Amino acid sequence: MAGKPKLETVAREAGVSIATASQVMRGAGRISDKTRTKVLKAAQKLHYVPDNRAASMRSGQNREIGFVINKISNPFNAEVISGVSDLLEADGYLVSVLDARDDPERQGRHIDAFIRNGRGGLLWVPAEQTPQKTFELLAAHRIPTVTFLRRPQASGFDHVGIRNAEATAQATNHLADLGHRHIAYLGGEELTAVRRERIAGYQTVMAERTLGTPVIWDSNDIKLAGMQAMMALRAAHPETTAVVCNGDIVALGACHGIRRMGLQPGKEISVVGFDDIPDAAVATPPLTTMAVSPYQLGRRLARVMLERLSEPTGPASVSEVSAELVLRATTGPI
Amino acid sequence: MAGKPKLETVAREAGVSIATASQVMRGAGRISDKTRTKVLKAAQKLHYVPDNRAASMRSGQNREIGFVINKISNPFNAEVISGVSDLLEADGYLVSVLDARDDPERQGRHIDAFIRNGRGGLLWVPAEQTPQKTFELLAAHRIPTVTFLRRPQASGFDHVGIRNAEATAQATNHLADLGHRHIAYLGGEELTAVRRERIAGYQTVMAERTLGTPVIWDSNDIKLAGMQAMMALRAAHPETTAVVCNGDIVALGACHGIRRMGLQPGKEISVVGFDDIPDAAVATPPLTTMAVSPYQLGRRLARVMLERLSEPTGPASVSEVSAELVLRATTGPI
DNA sequence: GACAGATGATATAACGTTATATCACCATTG
DNA sequence: CAATGGTGATATAACGTTATATCATCTGTC
Numbered sequence: 077m078a079g080k081p082k083l084e085t086v087a088r089e090a091g092v093s094i095a096t097a098s099q100v101m102r103g104a105g106r107i108s109d110k111t112r113t114k115v116l117k118a119a120q121k122l123h124y125v126p127d128n129r130a131a132s133m134r135s136g137q138n139r140e141i142g143f144v145i146n147k148i149s150n151p152f153n154a155e156v157i158s159g160v161s162d163l164l165e166a167d168g169y170l171v172s173v174l175d176a177r178d179d180p181e182r183q184g185r186h187i188d189a190f191i192r193n194g195r196g197g198l199l200w201v202p203a204e205q206t207p208q209k210t211f212e213l214l215a216a217h218r219i220p221t222v223t224f225l226r227r228p229q230a231s232g233f234d235h236v237g238i239r240n241a242e243a244t245a246q247a248t249n250h251l252a253d254l255g256h257r258h259i260a261y262l263g264g265e266e267l268t269a270v271r272r273e274r275i276a277g278y279q280t281v282m283a284e285r286t287l288g289t290p291v292i293w294d295s296n297d298i299k300l301a302g303m304q305a306m307m308a309l310r311a312a313h314p315e316t317t318a319v320v321c322n323g324d325i326v327a328l329g330a331c332h333g334i335r336r337m338g339l340q341p342g343k344e345i346s347v348v349g350f351d352d353i354p355d356a357a358v359a360t361p362p363l364t365t366m367a368v369s370p371y372q373l374g375r376r377l378a379r380v381m382l383e384r385l386s387e388p389t390g391p392a393s394v395s396e397v398s399a400e401l402v403l404r405a406t407t408g409p410i
Numbered sequence: 411m412a413g414k415p416k417l418e419t420v421a422r423e424a425g426v427s428i429a430t431a432s433q434v435m436r437g438a439g440r441i442s443d444k445t446r447t448k449v450l451k452a453a454q455k456l457h458y459v460p461d462n463r464a465a466s467m468r469s470g471q472n473r474e475i476g477f478v479i480n481k482i483s484n485p486f487n488a489e490v491i492s493g494v495s496d497l498l499e500a501d502g503y504l505v506s507v508l509d510a511r512d513d514p515e516r517q518g519r520h521i522d523a524f525i526r527n528g529r530g531g532l533l534w535v536p537a538e539q540t541p542q543k544t545f546e547l548l549a550a551h552r553i554p555t556v557t558f559l560r561r562p563q564a565s566g567f568d569h570v571g572i573r574n575a576e577a578t579a580q581a582t583n584h585l586a587d588l589g590h591r592h593i594a595y596l597g598g599e600e601l602t603a604v605r606r607e608r609i610a611g612y613q614t615v616m617a618e619r620t621l622g623t624p625v626i627w628d629s630n631d632i633k634l635a636g637m638q639a640m641m642a643l644r645a646a647h648p649e650t651t652a653v654v655c656n657g658d659i660v661a662l663g664a665c666h667g668i669r670r671m672g673l674q675p676g677k678e679i680s681v682v683g684f685d686d687i688p689d690a691a692v693a694t695p696p697l698t699t700m701a702v703s704p705y706q707l708g709r710r711l712a713r714v715m716l717e718r719l720s721e722p723t724g725p726a727s728v729s730e731v732s733a734e735l736v737l738r739a740t741t742g743p744i
Numbered sequence: 745g746a747c748a749g750a751t752g753a754t755a756t757a758a759c760g761t762t763a764t765a766t767c768a769c770c771a772t773t774g
Numbered sequence: 775c776a777a778t779g780g781t782g783a784t785a786t787a788a789c790g791t792t793a794t795a796t797c798a799t800c801t802g803t804c
Contacts, residue, residue, distance in 0.1 A: 133464055154483030174506050300692045750801080753798080756795085758794100
């Protein structure tokens with residue numbers, strides 16, 4: 077029971093060469109049934125666990141996939157992770173998650189470590205303000221990379237995302253159809269790529285249907301902030317009767333704020349969320365929202381990665397998924 | 411711009427030996443300032459990134475820490491992860507998260523891959539029904555391991571957890587002090603180690619203060635289930651005027667259920683949660699709960715890991731943190 | 745029975761680092 | 775001036791795999 081058993085230990089125990097033991101362990105080459113079982117028995121007896129570092133270094137292959145994400149606690153992300161790992165694990169890959177918390181510096185460290193360790197592929201929601209350098213690094217090292225949600229400011233990367241503009245346009249149209257004219261956009265803080273797209277969809281409809289002047293109101297992505305922002309927005313623009321929100325968390329906060337003001341979400345003020353997080357359906361009142369199935373999105377992301385891995389040199393693909401309007405109780409006629 | 415630059419490429423560019431380049435890169439050995447800058451310049455020019463696999467294989471060191479967890483979306487866990495990585499990253503470690511989703515088989519695969527890749531240390535919330543084999547594997551490979559929250563059924567592992575029995579006893583006492591006698595325990599499904607401890611604390615107080623007969627009611631750990639469970643519990647035991655919950659999510663669901671029945675949380679029925687997740691403070695009404703700072707808990711966890719890493723052979727330590735009763739609006743006199 | 749072609753096993757050189765030992769050189773000292 | 779000791783650089787052998795080439799041995803065929 078001295079040091080860890082290695083291939084050599086197993087080979088000696090089974091009375092074969094290292095090369096043979098190696099071939100048995102990974103089911104390659106031509107090996108007779110007799111020696112195969114001999115080696116497997118020896119490996120089992122010694123509790124042999126192969127060293128992936130040596131293997132991946134020599135073979136240039138690594139079935140470890142990293143997923144760099146920016147808010148691990150977001151239930152939407154959690155579902156995406158489930159979808160991603162279910163599909164990739166079925167193919168023998170392992171997915172490990174790194175939370176960059178939207179800090180480009182932390183993200184840089186993570187990606188650096190990722191390259192250092194010769195991982196097999198990277199799934200990545202690029203942080204806002206990601207320096208060009210990071211993209212170049214990944215390209216230079218030819219790391220199979222699929223960006224997610226946030227379309228990178230660099231070309232040559234596969235991408236899976238949501239049709240954001242289309243979705244908020246649909247939400248705004250829904251509210252306009254109900255008779256609302258003073259519709260505000262609530263949530264988000266900086267002009268992230270995603271938010272820019274969503275705001276664009278909202279503004280297009282506001283202009284096309286000649287509704288009230290667009291109002292865009294910032295809010296941090298937590299419930300409490302959403303509540304305060306809703307109250308401040310209403311104070312500044314009392315004519316507002318509906319809000320399109322940047323996300324469900326803010327939307328739920330907004331509903332809370334509406335009740336705080338003695339009004340009812342879906343009556344005096346209508347609210348549409350985005351994401352359809354689990355809480356949306358059980359909130360009081362249940363939230364009308366733009367839904368994309370995060371689990372399915374995760375599976376799509378995994379599928380794109382598998383394609384990239386099997387065809388490392390093919391052209392970059394971009395696939396975008398439509399969101400669906402889920403009608404619940406927070407929207408109603410004016 | 412052919413293959414990836416390696417130490418040899420850098421050394422040649424700088425006109426020194428590989429050994430010298432290696433020493434410069436990791437700041438070891440005796441190197442003159444002149445050659446140091448020469449090598450660093452060459453490395454920068456070539457965009458050299460060291461290969462950690464080779465380094466860790468040779469040196470036997472790896473500053474990658476894995477965190478195997480069971481519900482990545484739980485905001486409590488997310489905060490723990492923040493605390494853990496903040497502390498460990500400051501020491502040059504990298505934390506990657508694997509979600510086992512309480513499936514011992516998936517967990518086994520993750521830990522297996524972890525060992526294969528020779529990671530530096532493991533932070534681990536053992537899944538329920540973790541086979542003894544998994545513990546033995548970790549012990550045999552001498553992986554620095556710290557278990558978290560769930561005390562393992564094996565000895566020799568460092569552990570960081572919460573004083574569960576003490577906490578639920580405090581919650582129950584609080585309700586009893588307010589005059590409640592028929593207090594139920596709501597939430598959880600199987601007799602997990604954590605839940606067993608919490609129920610024990612509840613039962614002890616129920617017996618010591620000769621309150622009503624203890625009622626334990628199962629519920630899945632999602633809001634909707636908590637709501638339904640509360641309504642079913644009340645139907646079966648109409649005398650119940652207070653519930654101690656297994657977690658905040660169930661507690662929030664329970665409050666929802668109470669309102670559904672036309673009653674008010676904190677008036678007709680009191681509710682105490684557990685965890686103090688962000689939503690607890692902003693719910694209507696704000697939730698009384700047993701709080702442990704997950705961020706601080708994460709830092710504690712990281713500190714124990716650092717100690718273990720610096721002292722691989724020391725005796726196993728167990729440290730448990732007390733929870734604190736946070737009074738909000740869901741508890742009141744009978 | 746000589747030869748081709750399978751079949752099964754093996755020797756050996758990588759993969760890219762780091763640790764150890766060694767070496768050349770120069771300055772100091774008695 | 776020989777002996778000592780410090781400084782800066784290097785050669786070399788690991789670390790544990792896998793890929794390639796090679797080598798016996800056996801089977802069947804003419």
